[in-house]
Amino acid sequence: MKRFISALKRSVRPVEPTAGEAGPGRAPRAPGRRRPGLDGPKSSGRFALAIGLFAAVYLVIGARLVEWGAAPGETATYFRSNQIMSARPQIIDRDGRVLATDITTFSLFAEPRRIIDADEASELLLTVMPDLDPKWLYKRLSGDQGFVWLRRELTPGQKQAILDLGIPGIGFRSEKSRFYPGRSSAAYIVGHVNVDNQGTAGMEKWIDDQGYRALQNSGLATEADLTPVKLSMDLRVQHIVQDEIEQGMERYQALAAGGVVLDVETGEIIAMTSVPDYDPNVPSQALDKNRLNRMSAGLYEMGSTFKTFTTAMALDSGKVKLTDSFDASKPIRIGGFSISDFHGKRRVLSVPEIFIYSSNIGTAQEAEKVGIEAHQAFLTKLGLLSKWKTELPEVATPTQPKVWKLINSITISFGHGVSTTPLNTAVAAAALMNGGKLIPPTFLPRSKEEADAIAERVVSEKTSDEMRYLFRLNVADQRGSGNNADIKGYRVGGKTGTANKVVHGRYSDTKKFNAFLASFPIDHPRYIVLxxxxEPKAEKGKYYATAGMNAAVMAGNIIRRSATFLGVHPEFGETGKSLLVSY
Known part of the structure; x- marks a missing residue:
């Protein structure tokens, strides 16, 4: 507008003084004399044109001022540059329960040029928002800007209190704000948005990356046209997993804990959580370095849960049978290291005994039977050494030795020397339970037919049957390390994992990372629970803090509480279908 007015002024040039007209170095003309050539109709027309142009300019200015005044508390410039805060689609669970939705909030802004007394305005605003920095506030209000933000997302009470102050040059902007009714329940899956309602983590970021951000920037993301985004998550099961994981972390005085429930037939993530967690309504909490989605973005040596994959590899290769035995009477010495068992039986062990006693010595010999290259290839085929591409952006890439040697193969056979994510571990285990098909994980609904179309066979059905037998044996047999997860009526199977953590480049004897890999109902598995x-501590009255004493208990509680929601009904007695395992 200023440029427009200046252009108009330049177009109206003043009439140059002529002879007889008063001016520098000129005498005033005598009274009553006419100026030749300027007192006629032509000079009158020029004067009228100039008056008309100036009148037009001020008429435009007046009209614009009226227009701006009709827009309460907002500048025209702001209206043009940021007309609306775009809506976002709702996020719902598999049954339509709301996980994330938009609500209308108000944000406070100022037009410093209209502030009459910045000092008085600052003092008044501080009575409503005492947490603001007085110096910062005064500086914002005393500037010459046309628009400045003072605070985003006010409460209704704050808005009314500020209105009651009646400060000129202060206004409000209605915005869309994201609200998560479940708070921390599904934080690491749903994610969160920033102050401009743009997804920065979890499924919220995935939504933006699918093209929603472009719609938002173009102003086409209207609430009426947005279809809710449905997830594979069951919010009821998610609450149970969250509750049991939180209780476990507190009961065993651990640094952190996590859990995941995975459908073995479709690859759907039914529930996944990690604690410490955060409230996505307060996204700044996610900046805490301890608030990490450990299930998909954390890398760990998974300990003896890896014996599941070593045993499956040995059986599927045909070089080892369930009826075979290995000498576990003495430690294995290799490369200056000694490999022994935690509770060694010091005798020859059968393959099932190696599994339920979690023998490092026996498992290492199974890996040796298969060979180094085949061992690496098998773990790669199961997806344990590769990054899974999922809708969730927070997924880590597993690590492994650059060159596999015999010592690497032996230690990796019982879960040391390779770091992977718990999610990778759960997906690989699902392939061993569902008949031998590896199915990529997803946080979106997927039918069995859709899963079958993308599934890849990684082991034979016979190997899958044998692994289900070993899983059940390890839980049902009192000698098994997983008997604390034996939930009556649900025929649970599983494998414990107690890994010594690396501290200052060496394995610690006291700090451990524990896991329990479960599947149920084991006769016809539907779900993996990991x-x-x-770093759990021994429960009061107990001597050990191994996985069977904590992680297995947590998994069992999750199964007991969530099974009915998952459509798995208990069967008591021995009337259930028996596993058919041929020796």
Missing amino acids: TVID
Whole structure:
């Protein structure tokens, strides 16, 4: 507008003084004399044109001032540059329960040029928002800007209190704000948005990356046209997992814990949580370095849960049978290291005994039977050494030795020397339970037919049957390390994992990362349940803090509480279908 007015002024040039007209170095003309050539109709027309142009300019200015005054508390410039705060689609669980939705909030702004007394305005605003920095506030209000933000997302009470102050040059902007009714329940799956309602983590970021951000920037993301985004999550099961994981972390005085429930037939993530967690309504909490989605973005040596994959590899290769035995009477010495068992039986062990006693010595010999290259290839085929591409952006890439040697193969056979995510571990285990098909994980609904179309066979059905037998044996047999997860009526199977953590480049004897890898109902598995706990302490009255004493208990509680929601009904007695395992 200023440029427009200046252009108009330049177009109206003043009439140059002529002979007889008063001016520098000129005498005034005598009274009553006419100026030749300027007192006629032509000079009158020029004067009228100039008056008309100036009148037009001020008429435009007046009209614009009226227009701006009709828009309460907002500048025209701000209206043009940021007309609306775009809506976002709702996020719902598999049954339509709301996980994330938009609500209308108000944000406070000022037009410093209209502030009459910045000092008085600052003092008044501080009575409503005493947490603001007085110097910062005064500086914002005393500037010459046309528009400045003072605070985003006010409460209704704050808005009314500020209105009651009646400060000129202060206004409000209605915005869309994201609200998560479940608070921390599903934080690491749903994610959160920033102050401009743009997704920065979890499924919120995935939504933006699918093209929503472009719609938002173009102003086309209207609430009426947005279809809710449905997840594979069951909010009821998610609450149970969250509750049990939080209780476990507190009961065992651990640094952190986590859990995941995975459908083995479709690859759907039914529930996943990690604690410490955060409230996505307060996204700044996610900046805490301890608030990490450990299930998909954390890398760990998974300990003896890896014996599941070593045993499956040995059986599927045909070089080892369930009826075979290995000498576990003495430690293995290799490369200056000695490999022994935690509770060694010091005798020859059968393959099932190696599994339920969690023998490092026996498992290492199974890996040796298969060979180094085949061992690496098998773990790669199961997806344990590769990053899974999921809708969730927070997924870590597993690590492994640059060159596999015999010592690497032996230690990796019982879960040391390779770091992977708990999610990778759960997905690989699902392939061993569902008949031998590896199915990529997803946080979106997927039918069995859709899963079958993308599934890849990684082991034979016979190997899958044998692994289900070993899983059940390890839980049902009192000698098994997983008997604390034996929930009556649900025929649970599983494998414990107690890994010594690396501290200052060496394995610690006291700090452990524990896991329990479970599946149920084991006769016809539908779900994988994996729980992890970081540096747990022995429960009061107990002597050990191994996985069977904590992670297995957590997994069992999750199964007991969530099974009916998952459509798995208990069967008591021995009337259930028996596993058919041929020796």
